Amino acid sequence: MNFEWRWPWAGPVGLLLAVVLIVVWMVFSSHRHSKIAQLPVYHLDEDLNIEHVVDQFHQWRLLGRTATALLVVSLLLSLATISRPSTIDKADERASNRDIILCLDVSPSMLSYDHEVLAAYQELISNFKGERIGLSIFNSTSRTLFPLTDDYRLASDQLKKAGDILGKVSSQDKIDRTDARTRQDFSDLIDGTQNRKDQTSLIGDGLVSCAAMLPGFTYGKSNKTPAQSDKASIVLATDNFSGSSTYTLASALDLTHQAGIVVDGMYAGPSANEHDETTIQMENDIVSHGGSYFSVHSGKPIESLVQGIEKRKNQDEQHIRRTALVDTPGWWTLALAVLVVLWICLAWRLNR
Structure with a gap:
């Protein structure tokens, strides 16, 4: 000071x-006193x-x-x-903290892993302070489960609810033994994510839909450069089994990169496919666009993601440091x- x-x-x-x-x-x-002095004075x-x-x-x-x-x-x-x-x-002037969209693939091939990813998301938000969080799920089309909010209790409740439902259908055996109430809950949860016939797991389209939840994002080219980041992130969880989508993962990452949005990738497919060519290509695409990549099968993936987000957050705060009078x-x-x-x-x- x-x-x-x-x-x-x-x-x-x-x-x-x-x-x-x-x-x-x-x-x-003094002028007034000079006039008074001319008068008789009695002491x-x-x-x-x-x-x-x-x-x-x-x-x-x-x-x-x-x-x-x-x-x-x-x-x-x-x-x-x-x-x-x-x-x-x-002191640093902070206009706002990072906006983070949790983007989850709920295609049939992901049902075995979605409840684990949602549990990882819950662990992730427990490390946040001030960030706004939103959740979108996608298959052939996307659905917003909750928009950007800093109400962590609401976000945690929604993640737990979705995780409980998806945990009951995480295997064929559980699906065969599920009751009518669970089937209805599952149908309500994924309602709106299968509006395109004969299409499934459109990862590129799903990523673009998740990006559209962030303020300022527009389809097509952006006037912003990566250096003009709006402190926005997307955490994409998928098994990388993609259908024929309008946007490929690479083209979707180009759009988010142009808009200053960092996409972190979480591989949630079978561990046997982690070293496939397509999976390696997914990792290369994400890393080359400035994001971090990890697998749910690796040790402590959430800690790695939190560290990456905090690192970018600190870099943003260095750019907005001001002195105030x-x-x-x-x-x-x-x-x-x-x-x-x-x-x-x-x-x-x-x-x-």
Whole structure:
């Protein structure tokens, strides 16, 4: 914290004006006294020259001088307050934290892993402070489960609810033994994600739909560059089994990259397919566009993702570091108020 005056010229200007007014007052006062001096003057010194009266007079004169001193100091404090005493706050100015979209593939091939991914998402949001989170699920089309929000309790409840439902259909054996209520819950959950016939797991289209949940994203080319990031991220969880989509994963990543959105990839398919050519291509596409890639089968994937998000968050905050000039009239105003109250008390005593 560094102290400075925001209007340093106001004090001297005010002091100069006060001096001019005092000089003018003294000139008129002396002129009036010169006229009075021409009149007969009767002195009461001898009549008032008794001990009690002299003590009262001395007290009156002391109070008068003290009141005058208080007025002078109050004037100086007023001029100081007008000059706007301020401190320089060098703390970081944070307009907002990162917006994060959780983008989940709910195609049939992912049902065995979706409840694990949702559990990982719950662990992920437990590490957030201030970020806004949204969740979108997709198959041939997309559906928003909840939009961007910083209500972590709501987000956690929705993730748990969806995870419980998907956990009951995570295998063919569980599907065969499921009851009517569970089937209805599952149907309600994925309703709106299968609106294109004979199509499934359109990863590129799903990613673009998730990006559309972020403010400022537009389909097509963006005027923004990656350096102009809006502090937005997407966590894409998929097994990389894609149908014939309008957008390939690479073209969808191009769009998000142009819009300043970082996409982190979470592979959630069979561990045996982690080293397939298509899976490696998915990793290369995500990493080449500035995102991080990991598998749910690897050790501590959520910790790696949180570290990546925090690292990017810290980089963004370095770019928006500002110094702010903050008015701090507190003690000056308090001192001025105390002096004015004392002066009022003295003036009241003098009038008596």
